[in-house]
Amino acid sequence: MPTIAFLGAGRMASAIVDGLLSQKICAPTALTCVDGGDGTAVALAARTGIGVAPELAYLLRDSDALVLACKPQQLADLDARLAELTAGKLVLSILAGKRLASLAKVFPHARALVRAMPNTPGQIGAGITAWCPLRTLAPADRTLVDAILGALGTVVEVAEPQLDAVTGLSGSGPAYVFEFAAALRDAGEAAGLPRAIAWKLAMETILGSARLMARTGTEPEELRNQVTSPNGTTYAGLQRMAARDFRGLIKETVLAATARSEELSRD
Numbered sequence: 635m636p637t638i639a640f641l642g643a644g645r646m647a648s649a650i651v652d653g654l655l656s657q658k659i660c661a662p663t664a665l666t667c668v669d670g671g672d673g674t675a676v677a678l679a680a681r682t683g684i685g686v687a688p689e690l691a692y693l694l695r696d697s698d699a700l701v702l703a704c705k706p707q708q709l710a711d712l713d714a715r716l717a718e719l720t721a722g723k724l725v726l727s728i729l730a731g732k733r734l735a736s737l738a739k740v741f742p743h744a745r746a747l748v749r750a751m752p753n754t755p756g757q758i759g760a761g762i763t764a765w766c767p768l769r770t771l772a773p774a775d776r777t778l779v780d781a782i783l784g785a786l787g788t789v790v791e792v793a794e795p796q797l798d799a800v801t802g803l804s805g806s807g808p809a810y811v812f813e814f815a816a817a818l819r820d821a822g823e824a825a826g827l828p829r830a831i832a833w834k835l836a837m838e839t840i841l842g843s844a845r846l847m848a849r850t851g852t853e854p855e856e857l858r859n860q861v862t863s864p865n866g867t868t869y870a871g872l873q874r875m876a877a878r879d880f881r882g883l884i885k886e887t888v889l890a891a892t893a894r895s896e897e898l899s900r901d
């Protein structure tokens with residue numbers, strides 16, 4: 635059973651802890667956390683039964699891995715003792731925009747270094763997380779990374795240069811889906827439905843369509859075609875989407891987010 639330390643005990647760390655405990659990958663006694671002084675670690679520990687470390691040396695004393703889950707802007711101010719305290723340990727960072735080369739300066743003696751980009755549905759175990767290692771991982775470390783990130787949902791390995799595009803697609807993607815849901819709701823209201831009903835219809839349509847796509851493994855175009863009869867209602871709607879270049883807009887959206895991620899990742 636792995637012993638895992640969490641530096642940061644906010645939303646994402648809590649989601650990983652919840653997943654590890656609910657999937658019975660770890661017992662609460664195998665997990666320890668620290669926070670930045672605002673009480674999130676004590677709150678997480680009280681809720682889940684995991685340990686709170688009074689300080690960094692205690693946090694890392696018996697842990698095999700460190701999950702770095704503070705805010706990216708806090709990386710530069712972390713305790714310099716972390717370099718020695720993480721010697722021989724696996725360090726897994728979920729910090730947005732912090733490249734492996736930067737992390738390697740803070741954790742120079744880690745046995746393995748991994749950078750990951752989760753997304754917000756990870757908070758309910760329904761996320762997708764892309765990750766990349768500094769160097770090829772030993773099989774046991776790969777298993778450990780899969781277990782930690784698997785607590786948030788699905789896991790996929792990518793090359794580090796692809797992480798900006800991952801950020802543009804799945805990292806920022808939930809916001810695009812929420813925006814689409816809001817647009818569907820508003821459109822339903824404009825078409826004459828009460829707002830609450832339009833909201834429910836929009837949400838369930840997105841949820842059900844995503845489930846259908848996942849369960850059948852069928853390409854989205856094929857599923858789209860299955861509900862589109864010639865000159866029918868769906869066809870009329872899709873014609874409007876095509877006329878306004880919906881796909882071009884989404885492409886621009888993802889490319890803009892990817893470009894911004896590239897900018898923010900420059901040290």
Ligand SMILES: NC(=O)c1ccc[n+]([C@@H]2O[C@H](COP(=O)([O-])OP(=O)(O)OC[C@H]3O[C@@H](n4cnc5c(N)ncnc54)[C@H](OP(=O)(O)O)[C@@H]3O)[C@@H](O)[C@H]2O)c1
Nearest residue numbers: 642643644645646669670671672673674704706729730754
């Ligand atoms: N939320 C997402 O969907 C998402 C997606 C992708 C990536 N990420 C990444 O996940 C990371 C965490 O995000 P979050 O949403 O979980 O943030 P959050 O809820 O604000 O949690 C940040 C945690 O870091 C702690 N912290 C701050 N300074 C610290 C220090 N010096 N030492 C130890 N702990 C410290 C905070 O403790 P106190 O507040 O108690 O001081 C808090 O527990 C970020 O780097 C973000 O880029 C998040």
